[in-house]
Amino acid sequence: MNSLRLDRIRLTHVRVPLVEPFAISHAAIGEKDAILVEVFAEGLVGLGEASPMAGTFYSAQTPESSWSVLTENLVPLMQRAQELDLAGRWLAGATDDSFACCGVDGSLWDLVARARNRPLWSLLGGNGQREIPSGLAVGIHGTIEELLDRIERFVAAHGYRRVKIKVKPGWDVGPLEAVRRRFGDVPLMVDANCAYGRQDIEPIVSWDRFGLMMIEQPLAREDLEGHALLAARCHTPICLDESAETVEAVERAVALNAAQVVNIKLQRVGTLWAARRIHDMTAEAGIGCWMGTMPELGVGACAAMHFATLPNIVYPTDVEASERWFVAEVTTPPVRCVDGLLVLPPGPGLGVSLNAEVVRRYRVREEIIQVSCRLRPVLPPGIGSE
Ligand code: MG
Numbered sequence: 001m002n003s004l005r006l007d008r009i010r011l012t013h014v015r016v017p018l019v020e021p022f023a024i025s026h027a028a029i030g031e032k033d034a035i036l037v038e039v040f041a042e043g044l045v046g047l048g049e050a051s052p053m054a055g056t057f058y059s060a061q062t063p064e065s066s067w068s069v070l071t072e073n074l075v076p077l078m079q080r081a082q083e084l085d086l087a088g089r090w091l092a093g094a095t096d097d098s099f100a101c102c103g104v105d106g107s108l109w110d111l112v113a114r115a116r117n118r119p120l121w122s123l124l125g126g127n128g129q130r131e132i133p134s135g136l137a138v139g140i141h142g143t144i145e146e147l148l149d150r151i152e153r154f155v156a157a158h159g160y161r162r163v164k165i166k167v168k169p170g171w172d173v174g175p176l177e178a179v180r181r182r183f184g185d186v187p188l189m190v191d192a193n194c195a196y197g198r199q200d201i202e203p204i205v206s207w208d209r210f211g212l213m214m215i216e217q218p219l220a221r222e223d224l225e226g227h228a229l230l231a232a233r234c235h236t237p238i239c240l241d242e243s244a245e246t247v248e249a250v251e252r253a254v255a256l257n258a259a260q261v262v263n264i265k266l267q268r269v270g271t272l273w274a275a276r277r278i279h280d281m282t283a284e285a286g287i288g289c290w291m292g293t294m295p296e297l298g299v300g301a302c303a304a305m306h307f308a309t310l311p312n313i314v315y316p317t318d319v320e321a322s323e324r325w326f327v328a329e330v331t332t333p334p335v336r337c338v339d340g341l342l343v344l345p346p347g348p349g350l351g352v353s354l355n356a357e358v359v360r361r362y363r364v365r366e367e368i369i370q371v372s373c374r375l376r377p378v379l380p381p382g383i384g385s386e
Pocket of ligand 1: 242
């Protein structure tokens with residue numbers, strides 16, 4: 001297949017209200033920001049999403065800083081580049097903003113998949129027939145009763161395949177005891193978003209009594225050695241999220257035996273190829289993975305769903321039905337979850353298009369930029385099938 005000639009890019013910053021505020025160990029949000037990336041070429045459009053969280057909810061990158069990186073750095077780089085590729089080599093060293101990279105990289109993969117008239121999963125080496133179980137993630141609430149109420153309500157609505165609760169010092173054992181009392185042996189896990197330190201290793205080891213699927217990111221992002229100490233003491237599998245930020249970081253984690261599970265977030269690792277390399281490396285090491293989310297709007301969520309059909313994605317994903325999070329979804333169709341399984345939209349590429357009316361309603365700003373470069377439609381070495 002010949003290379004594709006790109007002619008323009010449209011960036012749209014949208015801000016969609018959440019159905020209710022979401023709180024984790026150190027912050028809370030009430031709206032979801034994202035930058036939608038549309039790349040136009042030869043009558044086709046590829047969709048991507050750069051999805052940093054507002055403020056310092058998750059990382060130093062914000063919607064405003066990612067907007068600047070896209071408009072002042074990455075798009076000019078595309079304008080100068082002779083030829084882009086799906087391995088993201090042209091992005092190497094351009095920025096440390098993985099969200100901005102993910103937006104552009106995702107749009108190029110979607111474009112190539114559409115040009116080939118193939119679903120994204122088939123380019124990635126996935127299997128579109130695989131089930132994609134969805135797990136409920138519940139934030140920190142004011143009272144345990146509120147927490148139990150949310151779990152009951154959401155599980156009844158969508159039939160999730162596991163429940164994840166956010167924990168922090170002072171909000172861990174009490175909620176866990178209450179969830180076990182109310183919901184019996186529901187598949188359950190916790191996510192601490194780095195809220196604990198090495199001094200907490202013994203109390204965390206004592207959570208073995210709750211029979212959790214895994215404990216996600218208990219210690220600091222950079223403390224792989226601490227996670228290795230904990231993993232050696234704990235029967236419950238340790239999962240890395242924030243620490244698993246690059247291929248190299250996961251390589252180090254594997255070498256240190258720092259985790260038995262890895263949460264792959266496309267927004268954090270920045271390119272689908274990096275995500276695929278992490279997938280392959282962990283498979284080789286006997287470490288199972290699952291697809292995490294920020295959460296993203298429908299474009300980013302859909303990319304994670306396609307990736308979730310790869311063989312070493314063996315735990316339920318955090319991707320949930322659009323209506324659970326957002327008052328409206330920017331894609332048609334929205335993300336649907338039936339009896340705890342996500343519905344992968346059929347058709348080439350991601351299988352979704354933008355809902356222009358919703359995008360217009362929640363648009364913060366938009367920019368259309370002309371580009372003139374070519375995209376090599378070949379897959380990176382060792383990935384997918386031709
Ligand atoms: Mg997490």
